Each structure stands twice: as structure tokens, then as C-alpha cells.
Amino acid sequence: MKTEPTESEADDSNMIEVVFFKSDSCAFCPRAEEVIRETINDFGLDTFKLVIINVSENPEAAEEYGIFALPTVMIGGVSITGIPEPEMLMKMVLGAKVMTKKKGES
Amino acid sequence: MSDYTIERVKTGIPGLDELIEGGFPKGDTILIAGKAGTGKSILATQFIYKGVTEYNEPGVFVTLEESPILIKRNMLRFGMDLEKLEKEGKISIVDLSPSKEATPATIGEYPSFDLSGLQAIIMNHIKKINATRVVLDTLSIMAYKFRSRDILREEFFRLAANITRTGCTLLITSEIPAQETGLGVFDIEAFLASGVIVLYNEKISDTSRSRSIEVLKLRGSKHSSRIHSMRITDEGIRVWPGEISPGS
């Protein structure tokens, strides 16, 4: 998959992967990306790995995940479509954190 | 009458071309509407299959509902081997059905999105196989995937325009809910398309039903204004142009 890994290249086994789908033509995508970056920053960068997928360049990825609508942000097995509210993102992130913790314990 | 004739795309449905001056106008959006089980998916799939086998026109079938495995299995009953055409690169079956495992569960939707993802996926396949036929089966499922109807309505127009701009003829199926009289759940289905075909499977007695087909509208065409008999045979869908449906 062709992606643009940002923020951190370091050991990411315990990091939460945030996948952001955008496109060249999508008018709401820049704002959504801003909100996501801000939210991630508030949590602390070392917790997250932000993967940005530009569907205009990589339509196969959108097909693989069945992503029709943009912007869409995916964390774990769940997603939000449209410009997300920070509180909603937080909820998603916390849910994902609980999941990774459980995975680590077992 | 002018000398100018609209280029036609053969439907691949025996008997149907005769009702519509030889085929769908090339590059148009055609809506195939009907209640559950009336044969919309079979007709649309046949359009793609015969497009290749009879007219050498590659096609993209986008399934939003049934899984490709089931579609292939069902069409084999009619002797239509989609798998073979897919391997030969003549058709693409784009799986956007809910059966897909990798698809995340949507937990939030804000009314600030577009369908440029779906568009990019479809355009990619059109380019890959040089398709001139595209099917979207079915539009109705979008009503369950998304809440923002106004955005969807607007985006459907954009999507259809962008697909047909490439020269492709686009067939969109729409399920008419059981008690409805319109053409689908979005109320704009009729406006979205320059052609509308309606399929019926009406009860004609206590013990039998009869299938039929009606060309409700087709821009730029002098089409039949009657309801014609249609059957699902061992070779797929067939229309009897000379036969008027007993139910009508």
C-alpha cells in the first residue's frame, strides 16, 4: 500500500494507527486533517502513527477498505465520515487504546 | 427527422433493443427500478456480460449489495461465466458489498463529506480495462450506509456525470420499497437518469405472477409506451416486444 507515513518512524508496535482517507477533489478533507492532527497532538505524538491515504493516488486502498465517502478516518475497526468533532475522535482513540492494552496483556 | 442519429449501446437483453430504437443512448445514465426480486441485478449483470461476449465492450460491475461470489454463482445458472471474463481482463467486478471484512464500522457521520472515494474506485477500474459500460447495483443501499440524504442526492448527480463523461453508459439499479409508488428511496432517481426502465413481477391470479418490463422514459428516443412481457429463462432475461403483459 502506498502511504505517506508521518510523525514517527520509530518502533510503532504499541502505537495506535490512525488512517486518514482523503482525495485531491475533496473540499472537506483539509479541515478534517487539521482536526485529526490537533487531536493527536493533544494526546502526545508518540502514541500515534498517522497514515494518510490519498485515494486519488491510491484508489485500491479505498476499495480494499470499502471507503466511499471522504474524508473518513479509521482507527481500529471503526470509522468516522465527514469532518470529525474532536470529542468523537477522542472516544475512538480511547476505544482503540483499550484494545491495544488488552492485546498487550494477553 | 434529422440525419443525426444518437449512438446506441446494445442492451444484451433479447427483445429490449427493439423497444428503444436499438439500444441505450451511449453515455447516458439509465435507471433500472423495480421491487425486490424483479430481476434488476440479473438484467444489469447481463448488460455487462453480453457487452463483452457479443459486442466486445468491456464493463465494470460495482456491487454494493450482493457479494461477487454469489453473483458469479447465480449468473452461471444462465451460462454466463463472469469469472472467465474477469480473468481475461474484460470485466471488473468491484466488491463494495457489506460482506467485505476489511470495511470499518461507521460510528459517526458528519454532513461534510463527498463520494470522491467511490468515484476514484470506479474511475480506476474504468481506466484499467477501458470500460464503456458501468453498472452500480444498487443505489438503494446507500440509504442504509449514510444518513445525510441531501449530500447523497447531490453526490449521485456528480458521480453519474463524472462516470458518463468518460463516454461510459451507466446503469444504476434502484429498489422500489414494497408499498411505494415512486422509483426508489431517494425521490430523485427519476431525475438522475435520462432513461428509466421499470421491472414488474405482478400477481395476476391467486396462484401466479407475471414478469414485465416498461420503458418509462428514454430521452432522445421514441420508445414503446406499453408494458411488455419479460421472462427469466435459462439463458437470462428475455423480453417479448410483441407481447403485451397480461397484467397491464
Ligand SMILES: Nc1ncnc2c1ncn2[C@@H]1O[C@H](COP(=O)(O)OP(=O)(O)OP(=O)(O)O)[C@@H](O)[C@H]1O
Ligand atoms: N435461474 C433462474 N431461473 C429463473 N428465475 C430465476 C433464476 N434465478 C433467479 N431467478 C429469479 O430472479 C429473481 C432474482 O433476480 P434479481 O436478483 O435480479 O432481482 P433484483 O430485482 O435484483 O432483487 P433485489 O431488489 O432483491 O436485489 C429471483 O427472485 C427469482 O425469481
Ligand SMILES: [Mg+2]
Ligand atoms: Mg439485486
